[in-house]
Structure formats: structure tokens, C-alpha cells
Amino acid sequence: MSGVLVITEQFRGAWRPISWEALAAGQQLASQLGTKAGAAVLGSGIGTLAQELAGKQLDRVYTVDHELLATYTADAFTAAAEQLVRQMQPEYVLFPHTYQVRDFAPKLAARFQQALVSDATALAVRGGRVLFTRQLFQGKLNADVSCGGPPPWFASVQAGAFRADQVRPGSAAIEAVPVSLDPALIRTRAEEPFREAQRAVDLSSAERIVSVGRGIREKENLGIVEELAQALDAELAASRPICDNGWLPMERQVGSSGQTVAPKLYVAVGISGAIQHLVGMKGARTIVAINKDANAPIFEIADYGIAGDLFEIVPALTEAVKKAKG
Amino acid sequence: MKILVAIKQVPARDSQLRVQSSGRWIEQQDVSFEINEPDAYALEAGLQLSEKAGGEVVVLCAGPAGAAQTIREALAKGAHRAIHIEQDDLGALDPLAAAQLLAAAVRTEAPDLILTGLQSDDAGYGQTGVVLAELLGLPHATIIMQAEQSGSGIRVKRELEDGWFQHIEMPLPALLTIQSGISRLRYATLMGIKKARTKEIRRVTASDLGVTPAPVLSIERIYAPEKSKQTQMLEGAAGEVAAKLVEKLKFEARVL
Numbered sequence: 001m002s003g004v005l006v007i008t009e010q011f012r013g014a015w016r017p018i019s020w021e022a023l024a025a026g027q028q029l030a031s032q033l034g035t036k037a038g039a040a041v042l043g044s045g046i047g048t049l050a051q052e053l054a055g056k057q058l059d060r061v062y063t064v065d066h067e068l069l070a071t072y073t074a075d076a077f078t079a080a081a082e083q084l085v086r087q088m089q090p091e092y093v094l095f096p097h098t099y100q101v102r103d104f105a106p107k108l109a110a111r112f113q114q115a116l117v118s119d120a121t122a123l124a125v126r127g128g129r130v131l132f133t134r135q136l137f138q139g140k141l142n143a144d145v146s147c148g149g150p151p152p153w154f155a156s157v158q159a160g161a162f163r164a165d166q167v168r169p170g171s172a173a174i175e176a177v178p179v180s181l182d183p184a185l186i187r188t189r190a191e192e193p194f195r196e197a198q199r200a201v202d203l204s205s206a207e208r209i210v211s212v213g214r215g216i217r218e219k220e221n222l223g224i225v226e227e228l229a230q231a232l233d234a235e236l237a238a239s240r241p242i243c244d245n246g247w248l249p250m251e252r253q254v255g256s257s258g259q260t261v262a263p264k265l266y267v268a269v270g271i272s273g274a275i276q277h278l279v280g281m282k283g284a285r286t287i288v289a290i291n292k293d294a295n296a297p298i299f300e301i302a303d304y305g306i307a308g309d310l311f312e313i314v315p316a317l318t319e320a321v322k323k324a325k326g
Numbered sequence: 327m328k329i330l331v332a333i334k335q336v337p338a339r340d341s342q343l344r345v346q347s348s349g350r351w352i353e354q355q356d357v358s359f360e361i362n363e364p365d366a367y368a369l370e371a372g373l374q375l376s377e378k379a380g381g382e383v384v385v386l387c388a389g390p391a392g393a394a395q396t397i398r399e400a401l402a403k404g405a406h407r408a409i410h411i412e413q414d415d416l417g418a419l420d421p422l423a424a425a426q427l428l429a430a431a432v433r434t435e436a437p438d439l440i441l442t443g444l445q446s447d448d449a450g451y452g453q454t455g456v457v458l459a460e461l462l463g464l465p466h467a468t469i470i471m472q473a474e475q476s477g478s479g480i481r482v483k484r485e486l487e488d489g490w491f492q493h494i495e496m497p498l499p500a501l502l503t504i505q506s507g508i509s510r511l512r513y514a515t516l517m518g519i520k521k522a523r524t525k526e527i528r529r530v531t532a533s534d535l536g537v538t539p540a541p542v543l544s545i546e547r548i549y550a551p552e553k554s555k556q557t558q559m560l561e562g563a564a565g566e567v568a569a570k571l572v573e574k575l576k577f578e579a580r581v582l
Contacts, residue, residue: 011486074456074466099487102444103468106421106453107460115422115543118451131546138447140343141352142551149542187465191493193486208581232582244507257485265581272339286579287555288571293340294559300551304574305559306567316568324572324582 003035005090018096020164044070057170097156117155139297208234215270273298330437351417364443401522402514423539425457430535459501
């Protein structure tokens with residue numbers, strides 16, 4: 001029996017890369033607890049994926065292969081995962097924190113009279129107990145959370161919190177876990193996933209990005225940010241609220257529901273730094289933050305911060321950049 | 327169609343937060359509160375659906391006495407009536423306990439559709455809605471961009487990651503968690519504010535509902551996050567900080 005079970009995620013037959021981060025977290029947790037980690041993959045026709053998992057340092061790789069798992073539904077995935085967990089009896093069940101996990105893992109945990117420690121950014125074992133760190137108040141504060149009641153305990157790890165390149169290689173046996181699923185238990189009818197318009201703007205290859213958030217207040221104020229972007233020879237981007245309002249097209253959105261970027265320079269203007277935004281840009285080499293609230297989480301990850309009125313600072317910065325470039 | 331919208335009151339977005347001496351939650355006295363933003367979009371979706379399909383919108387809110395203000399605002403926007411579960415220590419409840427509390431109140435209403443925001447801006451577990459559906463034995467879908475009645479059920483557009491979407495249909499009753507920012511929020515009209523004063527708010531307690539919320543997760547300690555980077559804060563008048571920053575970007579970070 002594995003003390004830690006990592007439930008990985010695939011989408012249309014390909015890994016969600018964050019699965020490897022969850023696997024790294026699972027290996028770390030298992031070694032700190034002095035137990036072993038196993039990993040499971042759920043779906044239909046997942047043999048190749050399981051082979052890849054079998055090359056990692058794991059106690060066992062579990063495949064839950066069923067035709068009713070070909071397309072994701074909360075009902076089928078919860079039922080399958082419930083049967084898996086009841087058979088394997090792990091102490092801890094770890095997930096990558098994806099939209100799919102958010103859709104079914106809380107339901108799964110509730111079936112064990114548990115709640116999911118969602119979106120954990122770190123874990124530590126102290127006195128035999130596991131403390132998960134997660135963010136509160138949109139990242140303004142952290143909390144150390146422990147699980148009570150009888151196991152299994154459930155947690156999901158945030159994108160970027162653990163490193164995929166730290167997954168330890170090894171060799172594990174593959175075990176098919178039989179589950180019985182009844183089509184009648186699936187109450188939702190899921191259609192094929194689709195993509196809306198193809199992206200015309202590829203922010204991921206931009207060298208410099210100026211990104212704007214709700215601190216800009218009005219669409220009419222965007223001009224000053226556009227001028228700064230122009231002066232810096234940068235692409236213009238935005239946090240979600242700006243695109244939701246239709247002030248900039250969706251294809252310019254950076255964050256978990258938009259693009260992930262890693263430019264040399266990222267200037268965040270009026271962006272407080274909600275985690276959904278940070279996961280999309282924290283890989284930038286140099287981050288500048290301009291925000292009126294000196295306690296905004298964006299300053300946690302900024303290299304250079306200016307706490308003040310963007311309506312004064314941004315035009316001044318544009319001028320200074322132009323001057324420097326001659 | 328009877329629609330129930332579960333809302334939560336949370337500290338206003340730009341609040342300065344102080345950690346309580348217990349180290350387990352924030353000081354509530356010096357904070358102003360507002361409706362959890364994703365819940366405002368759930369309310370908007372509920373009002374729009376009821377305008378098309380008829381029926382009533384019932385607001386459900388668990389929180390301290392002060393949450394009545396947020397409930398009144400929801401009524402002023404057009405919700406028909408409200409249930410206020412008076413509960414002081416929301417910070418001590420995990421999503422399981424919160425959902426147990428809400429489920430007991432929902433059972434007395436038997437709505438056709440339950441809506442709530444995809445997550446709260448305070449604890450941010452993002453799972454109370456899903457657990458509520460599980461406790462009530464209802465189908466659900468999360469992170470919903472659009473919802474429309476379809477025959478005897480509902481058809482929704484769900485957001486997946488990385489620019490993918492999916493349509494899902496399910497029978498009613500069902501529960502949806504609504505994505506933030508999907509529509510334009512209405513303002514309360516003067517007439518709406520007047521009317522809200524006469525609308526019913528049913529106040530109940532956990533013991534009235536016959537539940538003892540039983541959290542399994544506990545917050546051991548809350549604290550300001552440690553900086554992952556050394557941030558240089560630049561100070562001075564606008565022109566001055568702009569010049570300093572350009573200097574640093576050019577010669578220190580060398581990105582200009």
C-alpha cells in the first residue's frame with residue numbers, strides 16, 4: 001500500500017504538465033513521511049501514459065481504464081476515484097490543482113467526510129503531521145492548514161509550486177485497478193471540448209510586456225499604458241477583469257485562463273496580483289509593479305516596485321524611457 | 327423556475343488586513359465588507375435567468391449579523407427574498423462544514439437551480455458549491471460562463487483551461503458555480519433599494535436548522551507571505567521614480 005497516492009491528469013490523451021509537479025510533491029511528501037508514493041491515471045486507453053509513469057520512482061502505477069472515463073464527467077470520475085481510493089487506502093491523496101480537479105475532487109473528498117486542501121503552495125511534515133500552506137485573501141496572507149478526522153486526506157497543489165524537473169526517476173510496476181461504473185450514474189451530458197478563435201497574438205514569445213489591470217479604472221485611460229508599451233517596444237497585455245470588460249481582446253489576457261508568458265521584462269500596471277494572474281507571469285525575468293496599494297501581492301514577486309498613483313507614474317515613466325533611448 | 331443563489335460577504339478588495347492575536351483569522355473590526363465578487367456574478371446570472379423563465383430568486387447567505395447589509399444589496403438588485411444563516415465564525419468553517427450549513431437551509435426550499443460563485447475571495451477554497459451539490463445529491467458543473475434553460479434541464483458553457491470550453495447539459499435540479507466577470511453587473515435602482523426594505527429576510531441559526539457544522543480542516547496559523555524575491559521599492563515624486571526605474575532597468579536588470 002502506498003501512503004501517498006497522486007492522481008494525475010491527462011486531457012485528450014496528453015499529460016497536463018502540472019501532473020509532474022503533483023508527482024514531485026507526492027514523492028517529497030512520501031519521503032518526508034517515510035512511506036511510498038503511488039500514482040494513478042484515469043481515462044480510456046491510457047496504457048502509453050501509464051508506461052511513462054512507470055519510469056518514475058513510485059511504489060506502483062495504477063491505471064483506471066474505462067470507456068465511461070473517455071470524456072470527463074464529474075459523476076464518472078468521482079465514482080472511479082472513490083473506488084480507487086477505497087481499494088488502495090492511501091493516507092494522502094494529492095492532485096494537481098486544475099479546473100477538472102476543482103470540478104470533482106471536492107465531491108470525492110466529501111464522500112470520505114473530508115474537504116480538499118485546495119491550491120497548496122507548500123507542504124511540510126512537523127511532528128508527524130502534515131501542514132499544507134495555502135493562500136488566503138487573494139494572496140495577501142498565507143495559512144498553514146492541517147487535516148483532521150480519519151484518513152484519507154486530500155490536497156491539490158498549485159501550478160508552479162513544485163518543480164516537474166525534480167521528479168525522481170525509477171521503475172514501478174503497473175497495476176490495473178478494476179472499477180464498476182454504471183452509465184446511469186452519469187447525470188451530465190458532456191459535449192466535445194472546443195476552442196474559440198485561434199490566437200492571433202502570441203504573448204509567450206514577447207521579450208517585453210506591459211500588462212494592465214483593474215487599477216486603470218476606465219477604458220478611456222488605457223492610452224497611457226499603450227504609450228508606455230510603445231516606448232518600451234513591448235506587447236500590451238492585461239489581467240482578466242480588463243478582458244472580461246471587453247476593454248482589450250481575450251487573446252491579450254495573461255493568467256491561468258489566458259496565456260502563460262516569460263518575457264525578459266514584465267511591467268504590471270494597476271494589477272494587484274491575484275494568484276490566477278501570477279501563475280501566468282511569475283516566470284518573467286524582471287518584474288516591475290506599479291500599484292497604489294503597497295501591500296498588493298504583486299509586490300511579493302516584483303524586482304522593482306513603485307507604490308503610488310499610476311496616472312502620474314506611467315506617463316512619467318514613458319517620458320523617461322523615451323529620454324533614455326534618445 | 328425557483329433559483330437559489332448562495333452568496334458570501336468578504337472583506338473589501340483593498341482592505342488592509344491584520345492578523346488576529348490568535349493567529350488564526352483576521353481582525354474583523356477594522357475591515358469593510360462587500361459581496362464576494364464571483365457571487366455577484368452568480369446573482370446576476372440568477373436574475374437574468376429568472377427574468378427569462380419567471381419564478382423567484384432566493385438569496386442564501388451564512389454570516390454574522392453584519393452580513394445583512396450585503397443581503398439587502400442583493401434584494402435591492404432584484405432578488406425576491408433571502409435566508410440569512412446567522413453564523414459568526416465563518417473563518418473556522420471549512421468547505422465541508424459551510425456546505426453542511428447551507429445544505430440544511432436549501433432542503434427547506436427545494437429550488438430548481440442553485441447558483442454560487444466559483445470561489446470566495448477570502449478563504450478561496452473554491453469548493454463549497456461542489457460539496458453542496460454532493461450533499462444534496464444534485465448534478466453540478468463549475469466555472470460556468472453561460473447558462474440557459476433547455477427543455478426540462480439546463481445547458482451550460484463551462485470554461486476549461488488554456489482557452490478550451492465545453493457545453494454540458496444536465497437535468498434540474500442542479501447546481502452551478504459561476505465564473506467571475508462573465509456579464510455586466512446591474513446596479514440597484516432607487517426603487518429597488520426602497521422595495522428591498524420590505525422584502526423578507528428569514529433569519530435562522532445552525533441549531534434551528536438542526537446542524538452542527540463539523541470542519542475537518544483547521545487553520546493552524548495565518549501570516550504575511552515571505553517574499554520570494556528581494557523587491558526594491560522605489561520612492562519619490564513621479565518623475566524621480568521614473569528616472570530611477572529606467573536607470574535600474576538599463577544598467578542593473580539590463581532589459582532596456
